[in-house]
Amino acid sequence: MIKIANAQLWVHDQDEALAFYTQKLGFEVRSDVTLAEMGNFRWLAVGPAGQDDTSIVLMAIPGAPVMDSETADQVRELMGKGFAGTIFLTTEDCQASYEELKGRGVEFVEAPEERPYGIDSGFRDPSGNHFRLTQVREEALA
Amino acid sequence: MSFVPPARHLLRARDLADARYFEPLDVDDLARAAGLSRAHFSREFRRAFGEAPHSYLLTRRLERAAALLRTTDRSVTDVCFSVGLQSVGSFTTSFKRMFGESPTAYRVSFPPATLQARVPACVVRFYGRPQHRTFREDSGSARL
Numbered sequence: 541m542i543k544i545a546n547a548q549l550w551v552h553d554q555d556e557a558l559a560f561y562t563q564k565l566g567f568e569v570r571s572d573v574t575l576a577e578m579g580n581f582r583w584l585a586v587g588p589a590g591q592d593d594t595s596i597v598l599m600a601i602p603g604a605p606v607m608d609s610e611t612a613d614q615v616r617e618l619m620g621k622g623f624a625g626t627i628f629l630t631t632e633d634c635q636a637s638y639e640e641l642k643g644r645g646v647e648f649v650e651a652p653e654e655r656p657y658g659i660d661s662g663f664r665d666p667s668g669n670h671f672r673l674t675q676v677r678e679e680a681l682a
Numbered sequence: 683m684s685f686v687p688p689a690r691h692l693l694r695a696r697d698l699a700d701a702r703y704f705e706p707l708d709v710d711d712l713a714r715a716a717g718l719s720r721a722h723f724s725r726e727f728r729r730a731f732g733e734a735p736h737s738y739l740l741t742r743r744l745e746r747a748a749a750l751l752r753t754t755d756r757s758v759t760d761v762c763f764s765v766g767l768q769s770v771g772s773f774t775t776s777f778k779r780m781f782g783e784s785p786t787a788y789r790v791s792f793p794p795a796t797l798q799a800r801v802p803a804c805v806v807r808f809y810g811r812p813q814h815r816t817f818r819e820d821s822g823s824a825r826l
Contacts, residue, residue, distance in 0.1 A: 552686060620689030621730055622696075649697045668693050 546585060547627070548597040550619050551667045554584050557598045560666050561586040564644045570595040588629075596627065619668050626670040634659040634675035641673075691716040692730045695723070699739045703746060704766045709735050743767055744780050751789040753798050758785045 551557035561567045570585040581602075587595035601612050601619075618624045631637040634652045638661050642648060649670075650662040658677040664670055695716040699707065712735050713723035727735045743765040750761045762773040777785050 552690070616687040617689050620687035620691075620693060622693045647697070647701075649700050651701075664693075664697065668690050 551598045622668045628672045752792045755795045
């Protein structure tokens, strides 16, 4: 059986991302390891409490020789514009999760709103990555 | 703290338009959110997203207005003010320009909003029960 283990997001600052994902979003740190022998590459992964087998890898945009500087600038620019990726989260109670995250300082782009598939809202991480937070309608799940 | 890409500030301005379109926001507010002067902001926004900030804000408002026209039975005036626009005349003009028909004609081309109301079963039972009438009442002696 093939499963999704990790999905990767670019972030422009791993410390800032770590603070956001743990303190504001309430995720757990799954792994935070810096490898001196690989030019201090830092493998940083976070995930929601209660869903142990899936995590998001918060990846710093590398420099040369991994990525040439022109490409790195393009990735940085796309990420800044909010077009570098989206993570779709679900919750049992969109309004309650919205209030909770908002109370912790998450800036929502869209407040919860009724959609044919459920109640949906949206926010961004500090790098500009887009998140949906959706309470999926039960008929839509069936 | 590492270098923040300039586009991130522009995205903050675009997000402000998306999140608070219903307030009396204008391009100056968006420029402030990006931390740029108005002229510089408009130029940079257009370069990043391919359209001027005022047109992004207006089309966001019109998109939201269209959704309200489809999903509610609120008046065109009410819809106009609910999306942060101040003048019904220019709302109607811009709506027509973007959607190819007036707000009223647009609304008519969709199924009535009442079909979308997810009214709980108890409400349907309470409010849907007809007033009891007898045949005698039909002859004009009806009394409530």
